[in-house]
Amino acid sequence: MDKRITKAQPDSQDNASFDLAIIGGRVIDPANGVDGVRSIGIKNGKIAAVSEGNLPASKTIDATGLVVSPGFLDIHSHTDGLQHAGVCNVRMGVTTVVTGNCGYTFAPEGLDVEAFFERLDQGYPVNTAFLVGASDIRKAVGADPYKPIPDQDIPKMIKLAEKALQAGAMGMSFGIEYSPGTTQKELIAMGEFARTVGIICPVHIRASGGGLPFIKTSSIQAIDEILRVARKTKARFHISHIGGQIAMASRPYDAMTKKGLEMIEQAMDEGLDIQSDMHSYTAWGTWISAALLDLFLKPQPMPWIIQHGFFLNLGMVEVGTGPHQGKRLTQDLLRQIRKEDPKTIVVGHMFREDLLFQVLTKPWVMMCSDGDFDVHTGAPSHPRCSGAFPRVLQLVRERNLMPLEEALRKMTVMPAERFGLKTKGRLSVGADADITVFDPQKIADKATYQNPDIAPEGIEYVLIGGEAAVFEGELLSVNLGKPIRFN
Numbered sequence: 001m002d003k004r005i006t007k008a009q010p011d012s013q014d015n016a017s018f019d020l021a022i023i024g025g026r027v028i029d030p031a032n033g034v035d036g037v038r039s040i041g042i043k044n045g046k047i048a049a050v051s052e053g054n055l056p057a058s059k060t061i062d063a064t065g066l067v068v069s070p071g072f073l074d075i076h077s078h079t080d081g082l083q084h085a086g087v088c089n090v091r092m093g094v095t096t097v098v099t100g101n102c103g104y105t106f107a108p109e110g111l112d113v114e115a116f117f118e119r120l121d122q123g124y125p126v127n128t129a130f131l132v133g134a135s136d137i138r139k140a141v142g143a144d145p146y147k148p149i150p151d152q153d154i155p156k157m158i159k160l161a162e163k164a165l166q167a168g169a170m171g172m173s174f175g176i177e178y179s180p181g182t183t184q185k186e187l188i189a190m191g192e193f194a195r196t197v198g199i200i201c202p203v204h205i206r207a208s209g210g211g212l213p214f215i216k217t218s219s220i221q222a223i224d225e226i227l228r229v230a231r232k233t234k235a236r237f238h239i240s241h242i243g244g245q246i247a248m249a250s251r252p253y254d255a256m257t258k259k260g261l262e263m264i265e266q267a268m269d270e271g272l273d274i275q276s277d278m279h280s281y282t283a284w285g286t287w288i289s290a291a292l293l294d295l296f297l298k299p300q301p302m303p304w305i306i307q308h309g310f311f312l313n314l315g316m317v318e319v320g321t322g323p324h325q326g327k328r329l330t331q332d333l334l335r336q337i338r339k340e341d342p343k344t345i346v347v348g349h350m351f352r353e354d355l356l357f358q359v360l361t362k363p364w365v366m367m368c369s370d371g372d373f374d375v376h377t378g379a380p381s382h383p384r385c386s387g388a389f390p391r392v393l394q395l396v397r398e399r400n401l402m403p404l405e406e407a408l409r410k411m412t413v414m415p416a417e418r419f420g421l422k423t424k425g426r427l428s429v430g431a432d433a434d435i436t437v438f439d440p441q442k443i444a445d446k447a448t449y450q451n452p453d454i455a456p457e458g459i460e461y462v463l464i465g466g467e468a469a470v471f472e473g474e475l476l477s478v479n480l481g482k483p484i485r486f487n
Contacts, residue, residue: 018057025063030409031426045465070412071095071434076368084378086125093436103135103175113167123479132164168485174203191233219245242276247355289342320345320381345381387445390456433466
């Protein structure tokens, strides 16, 4: 047993008020403005006390020299119930994920939310909330992703969304870039439904980067599309991974980032309920069948225009999963893999770090992983899957990206409040005992694009419901997580 872990002596067990106490650590709880040495008492899976003195407990963790934080919340994840994907999350201090993002899910249950939750009831590495995907709903009613949906099918979509919400889904996600046939009429109808039932709607907007008249929508136009729908419907839209759309290393560079941020802030000033999230890597990830890669398959002069007009080319895209992992795409390889396995994940090295940091430091942008995994094995496709949250804390230490408390706010209470997870993201008495304990001097993302399955350093303990999932830096349990039903 590690010297940090002690058990109460037999003659003192009757006096032990708590099942577990974490003592001596620097407790940072942005929800309550706490930043100082405290002891935390845990009983029956809940936080039962926060004290400046020691607390009597059956077991004690000595967290001296470590930071004690609420467990991290990953509100934009593609774990979709994949077992190893959940392992990657808990290893980096994540205790709760929101999955079903970008309009789709890779969970084998698909739109059967009840069946998905029943499987997770048997145990999963992290707590899981679920968003029903609008693209999945479109597919279920027979819509072509590239074509507008017939008016008579929109009520059918709403009925499927209602069914998913009744089964416990927390909201509805959109992936417009992956379903480019989505019209404003459809978005308004679904947005009005969302406002009526009071759900949040994360949305992957229609386009990234610059645009081409009559050929490609720009990210600025895509943001404007969602803001117009939000103004019309008053729905709670949440723009997913905003840096992936406006922090690209392509024309018009800084102006695009500045304009995108200003548009959202103006909308917030108007009273629209809209925020965003982002990860801290200079590469995106998606599956190879995504419509955003279609432009690279068009005949000349389109590839020439993209390369010389936007300084983007297909060689920036790396295969993230499967037998071709690590290869850079060519037109022939893109066509080949789309035929062999359209669920292959690819990684695009297309962001500019300085612009990305501008996004991350905005007070309304939360942290996420956007982690996507091999649908067959759950293997990670990108280092963000294994190291997104430790990387931010590493950037806090090494690059002074932002104050530590601010980074933790963006990982804990801010996403918890945004997504209605009332007992998560805080160290208050009565909150779930989901806690991450890390070494602020050692925490680091160790995953690489070549090997994205390397666990981070510096995550010492992860508690889910008061039980240890990570113990003394080692993975201990993979079945403590529970589904979070919103009904």
